[in-house]
Amino acid sequence: MTLLDFARGPALQWSLIILVAGIVWRVLGAILLSTRKDLSTPRRKSGLKDGMGTIASRSLPASAFEKRIRFQHITGYAWHLALFVTVLFFGPHILFFESILGFGWPNLPNGVVLFAGAIALAILIALLIRRATNPVQKLISNADDYISVIIVMLPLLTGIIAFAHIGARYETLLAIHLLSIEAMFIWFPFGKLMHTAMTFPSRFQAGTSFGRRGIKA
């Protein structure tokens, strides 16, 4: 079995199993905990609308606070956008998804995707430097904060190297790229990459609990 066979075969399977099982385990572990029913009389009925409203509103600029958090907001938006472009609109990625899903979609020119990948990587490097130097972030950071950023940087880095065919045979570079993604899958449920799944219930519950008190969260 070549390294590429391993990366495409058992490594991919097992990392996906760990990813899915881990996410389910961690989400259920939190969601299934009991919570007391709020017995106070609500100011108004709250529910889906408040929850979904907060899911949406916390992605928008934060009015009075915005000027103080502009850097994080802009880098946050740019990073996620660049990541989605890189993952979803690179031709070979779409072929890979097509082999699993049975359908594909139009790709963006390689130059655009490469640019997005480079931007995503540059932002992560900037955020990592900020985390290590900004007094607030430095103080509140733990190992997970650094590991999670680095483990997301690796697929971007190995992807760019594979695209540019630098340093080794393409098959080897591709295998390394796949393995870096699989390492990220394995780490995902253990660290803060889980915010991908947890952000929505968290925002939703903020929306409903403030909503019943008549506060738009």
Place this chain on the structure above:
Amino acid sequence: MNTPSQAFTEFQVSLAQLGQNTATDDWSDDQRMERARHTFMSRLDRRAAVDMDTCIHCGMCAEACHFYVATQEERFTPAYKIDPLRRFYRREVSPMRLFNRLFTRKLDADDLREWSELVFEACTGCGRCDMMCPMGINISDNINIMREGLAAAGLVPGELRELQDEQREKNTLFGVGADELRSVASKLAEQGTQLPLDKVSADVLLLTTAVEIRLFPEAIAACAKIMQKSGADWTISTEAFEASNLGLISGDKASRRSAISRIADKAKSCGASTVVVPESGHAYQALRWESANELGEALPFEVLAISEYVARALKDGKLSLKPASDLGSVTYHDPCRLSRQGGVFAEPREVLQVMGLDVRETDSNRRENLCCGGGCGEYAISRSARIRQQAFDLKRHELDDTQADAVVTGCNNCRINLMIGAEKSGWDMPVISLVETVAGNLAE
């Protein structure tokens, strides 16, 4: 000009003396940890677990905290203030706890001591960070859990501990009890305002606070005039007049519950359909949003802030106001626990507008309003005086920028803190009470 009255000066002397003779618990570190652990375990429910699992340590919450913004001290970052709870969750509750234990340091009694300062002295529980968090984490709820754990471990600052114990054991605060209320009632009667104390049955149970009795008897008179004018069948109880709830602030469950029970029992026994909370943000939170949960049952009466009562009476035609002649423009300071955490935003503004006032908003307002810096009992803690004054300066600049004639607020705590800040810095914007402004402009 905010000239300090003699009563205000005496009150500040009382504040300075707080905490000198506070009871302490003779517990070992292990006992303290065990008590905190028990509380954390019982309070880390689904809501808190989702919060704990969602934080990405972005640090944006720091920018919402008046103490961080004013001082730039990173320890005041809200996410850091709840870090021990998160560590506890990761090691003891999380579905990944076995893995997390390899990387997460165990909580110890020294951590609890250190965080007692951060959670009590450097946090007013204002909840502004709740509105900023991009993940929707309810940080102030988790601060409350921290306070409860610290209270269980006997690590509440002496000032709050003394007040909390006094309220629970003697049913007084700052030495103010039934006798002092009677004395104020007779003084107000001499001035023509009657307080119908201890009626056997009444439709409205009006509360007041020790702080009003000592410092702002005009606010009590104002509430009384509003009650009379609106034609309410009302009473004040000498046994259960105190709206403040020190247990809510300190995190002590027994104190919180006893203060709530006293009022709920009185409201039930006199058949009140409405309990009216005076100008006190945390008292509103305790009674409006916490009381049913604390007592484990829906309550047979409605809880209204006095501003809600006035707005409703105006709407129902039971009360009418004339234009305020001595004021032109005002800015309204939203008390955190009344507005951002309580939902009372519109009513105070409506009432001010009915009096023809030009209501000017501060740069941050309503759900994003800056805390006065000393809310929710914080002004009683002497060790936090420095950062409180720095936070007050932030608030003061926003208030000054409105160029309003006065700042109106609906909370005694905010009022006191703004007055203390004004006295220390020579600030001269008048700080006035909403209810007193209303009572001064009741139409015949």
